[in-house]
Amino acid sequence: MSDLLQLGLMNLVSPMVLSFALGFAAAVARSDLDIPEAVGRALAIYLMFAIGFKGGAALAANGAGGGVVAAMLAALLLSAALPFLAYALLRALTRIGPVDAGAVAAHYGSISIVTFVTGSQFVTGQGLGYEGYLVAMMALMETPAIVSGLFLARRALARQDGTAAGPARKKGAFLSPELLREILLNASVVVLVGGFLIGWATGERGMLMVKPFVADIFNGVLCLFLLDMGLVAARQLRSVKALSAPLLAFGLYMPLLGAAAGLGTAWLLGLSLGGATLLAVLAASASYIAVPAAMRLALPQANPAVYVTLSLVITFPFNVVVGIPLYFAAARALGFV
Amino acid sequence: MSDLLQLGLMNLVSPMVLSFALGFAAAVARSDLDIPEAVGRALAIYLMFAIGFKGGAALAANGAGGGVVAAMLAALLLSAALPFLAYALLRALTRIGPVDAGAVAAHYGSISIVTFVTGSQFVTGQGLGYEGYLVAMMALMETPAIVSGLFLARRALARQDGTAAGPARKKGAFLSPELLREILLNASVVVLVGGFLIGWATGERGMLMVKPFVADIFNGVLCLFLLDMGLVAARQLRSVKALSAPLLAFGLYMPLLGAAAGLGTAWLLGLSLGGATLLAVLAASASYIAVPAAMRLALPQANPAVYVTLSLVITFPFNVVVGIPLYFAAARALGFV
Amino acid sequence: MSDLLQLGLMNLVSPMVLSFALGFAAAVARSDLDIPEAVGRALAIYLMFAIGFKGGAALAANGAGGGVVAAMLAALLLSAALPFLAYALLRALTRIGPVDAGAVAAHYGSISIVTFVTGSQFVTGQGLGYEGYLVAMMALMETPAIVSGLFLARRALARQDGTAAGPARKKGAFLSPELLREILLNASVVVLVGGFLIGWATGERGMLMVKPFVADIFNGVLCLFLLDMGLVAARQLRSVKALSAPLLAFGLYMPLLGAAAGLGTAWLLGLSLGGATLLAVLAASASYIAVPAAMRLALPQANPAVYVTLSLVITFPFNVVVGIPLYFAAARALGFV
Amino acid sequence: METYRRKRVEIVVERARAPAILGRIRELGATGYTLIPDVSGQGRRGMMGGGEVFDTYRTVMILVIAQEDLARTLLAEVHALLENYTGIVYLSDVEVVRADHF
Amino acid sequence: METYRRKRVEIVVERARAPAILGRIRELGATGYTLIPDVSGQGRRGMMGGGEVFDTYRTVMILVIAQEDLARTLLAEVHALLENYTGIVYLSDVEVVRADHF
């Protein structure tokens, strides 16, 4: 236990987590501190490219091994399945309607790249490595959850009233081409997968060329980005009062359930300690960039103040501050090495 | 003397100072060169975070020592006192009114982070270190001057006419909550102090994680930022004609007086050669980011073309090009080691 | 031949070229991936400053030697002469009018900094160096071509109709002050030449201060920038249908002719293998930033969909993907060492 | 100089909905439109826009100059397209120089 | 489609003054406002805005659709709030679709 505390403390007293806290505190105190939007977006692209590249290069260095295909399938399944659990819990334990529940469920099946990135720096900080293809798993986990969430919301809508209630409800329009493009070609998927493929293709030689950029300054850039995330999360706080207590609770226990599912999957896949921790982090994390964009297109009736706030203000800080060391400790206790 | 010349030359022929000159020359020649605003702001945040972090980490490494509290108090006093000197000189030797004089005085009591950063690179370039807590002194010096400047301007206004002349003049409104927040929570204070605390809390371990970002590329980023400052300063040149000769002269001798006060304080505090140089730089420098923003809120009658131009176009280049090596030479001549 | 293929492959499988491909593919697939404009501009300024600085520092390190003046003259001549060749070919083999032909010709006499930068990373990747003053040659090659292109277009216009047809056609207005400033003081010339001079003046000492910024992370930043260029080029694809087949062909053979002229000039100047390759790259490349801006001012009748598309969508990718290794192989085959 | 009366339609709408509206503007045959890419504001939905890294609350402003008939059709159609979305639309008078441009 | 007459109030003002004006707009009960975050321009005070790293000359544009009464009150109040500050305010006519939104 004191070991767990120490881990948590070590995680807390890292420049990255403290930068998030700084941003959060600044926004709560209503400072005018502001990372320009264009720069925030560019930092996000950098982080996604760099984490993708490093994953691809690691894969090229260590070889794929037999388990890769299984891991990819597991990632797809995990992302597609978690929304069903989330939806059931939301409908049973909170009072939000089926549309909002479907939207929220999609967020929790999907993943948060920044949480993963923070987790990967924690794992590296423990002197551990992780399977390079975890980055590919992350990319694959972004989207199946969207399909599941939409399915759940629309099935409920179709049951509720026989008549159509929105343009997206017409027969065959379940996944419009517009939506499919949004889902499969959104910026984060493209940069992540692209960086991964480039890292894989160019391997060690490529890494040698770009290491100072994608690896050496990575932690520092992450600090600035988390500073921005802290600001953004705190400014979204005003919407928390729109959330009921059971909903807020969901934002805290759902990551734990997700992490458990992630650890189980990691066990089936035979991942390393670092890899298992990160798969738990992925399953525990909730999207707040890619999925909200898809939801505005596909489920405009759902309220963004609910799903963005829950994943950004409750679950994201929880994972970054408490979750990551906790999942790591759990993985270690479960015998992952 | 030839030694002083050589120091000045060494300072001049640094990529940082030459980048400032490049930007200045480009804008004077009316080139369309332009650093996008969003990027300029982000560079400023980076510089403040990095200098804060390095100061905090240095403090953690070398220990605080007994003098720290005294140094903090001295910083507050210096910043609060300099505006009285500036105000008296302005009223005696130039023809600007009390409101403008109060506003200008506030700028010269406060500090310019970029000047400090340039000075710290100069000091490091001399193979010297400086006390980590100088960064904390800098943060503390940003704001007392604002209060002093406002006090001076408003006392004069109150004397001039018994009746109220402006919304801020109502009883008890001397420091509105809005203004207090602007003063204490403006972006530069928050990032500087925040970076400092993070560097302090995470110490050597934190520095190890982010050194390539906050230390290695620092000089280069500073070049780009000074390029931008050169452009901005030269584009403000058009307002110089609004300034009288005595006012322009003030922009040159006031930094010298400030530096002298800074060196005196450094002597009382027993600072090192590097630390004394930087305290002189701080006292000599004039704000052109935080204080103007506060003045637009608190003294809207004061003319920004006067105070921004004086501190940005006259004093800032003077300090960067001539002042820094001069204050260093003076500190050395005075026996600081 | 298999050697050439291998070179091409090595060039292709670099993070830089693959990043360009990634951006191109993303935009073709209509992903919403987007590098914010402000950041794209800042990356361009960084690249120009860094390449300038490195060239200047290299010149300071290796000395200028006797050939520098000759090289500068050759650069001016090459840039001024190539548009005459381009114009003749365009008028003979395509159906575009004299105004569009003049505008296009100006682009091909001028240079593309990003192509040069990509080429210089290729050369360095081969373990070769190049003459530092090539950066100065690049800067000099930006503008003479504009004058030649305008001369050609306006001579044709003047022949066509005796009367004036546009504000710029008045006597003596051939190069208005406004246009001259645009040509000689555009951002890329200023940053490139400025960086070069700073690198030259501060030499090894300066390089020591900023190496992590201008050298170490350079390749990585170039990846992000080429990702952006890929996006921009592909989004300009829609205008390709406005171009006839002979015009598209021009975009492919003109770089070859330019490269040949560049290699010939390199032979006269006695350049190294790296230098000859890069001079070929310069001559082969076509501007898509500085020259279009000048053309909108000086030849507004010319159609930007023609000249931007040709240089950006046809010639730029051709040079980056195929041209660079080809010119290198040709230089080596011609006996450059 | 002789001028012609036209209408100006302005739309403030969340970015997710902009493509659909711009598509409709093109289909209805407007001669063009202008887009101000990043605005912020407050309405029934609360605060929108304002520099977040993510797009959920991004808002744009669209401006179309058109003949009265087209403008009124646009007003009605855009209003319909705003259901479930954050946005407003309104109309005003302008004078233009060239009748054939709008 | 039936429409209703409303007024459009536009304000160009230095950023330092914007919070006070937006506060007043909310207090007076406008149903919303739209803000264009970075404009530049020239007026009695000279050049404003234009991409500096510091905020002193930053300028924003604010747009409010409101009923005539409210719009005229706003015009007067904003005009008073502009004393000592850089800024202009003016009014024009618009037509809206839903009377209850504005």
Next chain:
Amino acid sequence: METYRRKRVEIVVERARAPAILGRIRELGATGYTLIPDVSGQGRRGMMGGGEVFDTYRTVMILVIAQEDLARTLLAEVHALLENYTGIVYLSDVEVVRADHF
């Protein structure tokens, strides 16, 4: 509060042409102008603006409040300056508070 009738001239134009137009606005004696620095759009020339690294397609919007006479002169002159360039110009009515400011 008493108000005065003025005209509002709006110009959407490619950036390369903006300096010439702003120069003319100053020469004609307008009391000021406001510039929205980055808009995008579509017209006869096709898509303009939209975040490229290069300036060729950049577009700005200019807004001038002026007395009717000046506004109409401006309309005509700007229209002439738009030849060979991408851009539109149009006019509308506004009310202002201070007659001497515009």
